[in-house]
Structures are given as C-alpha cells and as structure tokens.
Amino acid sequence: MRRRPHRRHHGFRQALESFFAIEGWPYAPTDVAEVLQTRYGGRTTDWVCLAEIREPGHQLVFYSLVPERGPADRFPEICEYITRANFGLAIGNFELDMHDGEIRYKTSIDVEGATITPAMVKQIVHANVIVTGLYLPGLLAVISGELSATEAIGLAEPPG
Numbered sequence: 001m002r003r004r005p006h007r008r009h010h011g012f013r014q015a016l017e018s019f020f021a022i023e024g025w026p027y028a029p030t031d032v033a034e035v036l037q038t039r040y041g042g043r044t045t046d047w048v049c050l051a052e053i054r055e056p057g058h059q060l061v062f063y064s065l066v067p068e069r070g071p072a073d074r075f076p077e078i079c080e081y082i083t084r085a086n087f088g089l090a091i092g093n094f095e096l097d098m099h100d101g102e103i104r105y106k107t108s109i110d111v112e113g114a115t116i117t118p119a120m121v122k123q124i125v126h127a128n129v130i131v132t133g134l135y136l137p138g139l140l141a142v143i144s145g146e147l148s149a150t151e152a153i154g155l156a157e158p159p160g
Contacts (some may be wrong), residue, residue, distance in 0.1 A: 004126055007156050009053075009142035012040070012053040012055070012060055012116055013036075013053065014062070015116040015117055015118050015120070015121050015123055015142075016051050016053075016058075017036075018118040019118040019121040019122055019125065020036075020038065020123075020140055023122075024119055025038060026038065026039075027051075030050070033154060034053040034054070034055065035050055035051065035052045035053075036050070036065050037049070037050055037051075037099065038049045040064065040129045040132075040133075042129070042132065042133035042136060043133060043137075044136065044137050044140075045067060045136065046067075047064055047065055047066065047067050047132065047136070048065045048067075048137060049062065049063060049064050049065070049125075049128070049129070049159070050062070050063045050065065051063075051121075051125075052160075056152065057110065057112075058110055058111050058112035058113075058118075059108055059109065059111070060108065060111070060116060060121065060124065061106060061107075061108040061111050062106070062107050062108065062121075062124050062125050062128050063104045063106050063128075064105045064128055064129060064132035065102070065103075065104050065106060066102075066103040066105075066132075066136065066140075066143075067138060067140075068140060068143050068144075069100060069101035069102055069103070069143075070096060070101040071101060071143070072101065074142065074143055074145065075096070075101075075148050076096055076143050076151075077145075077148060078096055078103065078139070078140070078142055078143060079096060079150075080150075081138065081139060081142045081149035081152055081153060082094035082095075082103070082139070083103060084149060084150075084153045084157075084160075085138075085153065087112065087141060088157070089131065089139050091107055091124075091127045091131075092105055092106055092108075092124075092127060092128060092131060093105070093106055093122035094106075094135070094139075100151065103139065103143075105128055105131060105132045105135075106128075107124040107125070107127050107128040109121075109124050133154045135156045137155055137156075138152035138154075138155040139152070139155050140151060141155070
C-alpha cells in the first residue's frame with residue numbers, strides 16, 4: 001500500500017488547529033511548516049509555546065519556552081533545579097540547551113498506528129502548561145540567583 005505522508009501531516013495539523021479552535025486559543029504559523037506557535041499566560045508570567053509535528057516518527061511534541069535564558073554561570077544550579085523537578089514528573093521533562101541557555105518543558109505523543117485527535121492534543125498541551133506554570137516561578141528565581149535550586153523547588157513541591 002502506498003503511503004501518503006502529506007495526508008498524515010494534514011491530520012496532525014488538523015488535530016492541532018481543531019484543539020486550538022475548541023479552546024479559543026490563538027496560534028500562528030512559523031517559518032517552519034511543521035511548527036505552530038502560541039502563547040500561554042500563567043499566574044506570574046506568560047511564555048511562548050511551540051507545537052512541532054514530527055511526521056516521520058508519527059509524533060507531536062509540545063514545548064513551553066522559558067521566557068529567560070539561563071546564564072552559563074548559573075547552569076549548575078539550573079541543572080540541579082530541573083533535575084529535581086524532572087524526578088517526580090510522570091509526563092514530560094525540562095530541558096536545558098547547554099550552548100545557549102534555552103530552557104523548555106517538553107511533552108509529546110507518539111500515535112503510530114492511530115489517528116491523532118484534538119482530545120489527544122489537549123492531554124499533552126494541558127499537562128505541559130500546568131507543569132510549566134507550577135515550576136516556572138522557582139526556575140526564574142534560580143536563573144536570577146534569588147534562590148538556590150533546593151530553596152526554589154520548595155515553591156512547586158511540598159517538603160518531604
């Protein structure tokens with residue numbers, strides 16, 4: 001049977017666009033055809049989010065980009081914070097680009113053998129922005145040097 005990647009790509013994009021429409025969430029295309037951009041407003045700040053269609057792998061990846069880059073001299077403390085945050089997370093993970101200090105939270109879904117739906121998109125997007133919103137205040141405090149990683153993680157997680 002002949003594969004039609006464009007059609008599957010259309011299914012991913014259609015599911016994304018349907019999700020954004022259902023949620024009343026504005027989005028925009030980017031210079032990369034497989035990526036849509038939006039913004040999310042949390043309790044303390046808002047941030048850019050990217051939805052990336054990885055067609056060959058049948059994957060959808062959703063990123064929340066931390067609004068500030070980590071300075072190189074804070075990398076050890078930032079790494080400790082995101083390692084502590086990642087340890088208990090069931091879905092997704094924080095990532096730090098050691099070259100430029102970009103920090104993001106990533107959730108994803110692999111739908112090989114299935115059809116992606118707006119409900120599936122909702123699960124990874126909502127999980128992403130909820131976790132980002134929970135950990136972002138502490139992460140920004142670590143980036144700025146206001147708090148250590150151990151102090152900052154207490155803003156998101158109860159002691160114990």
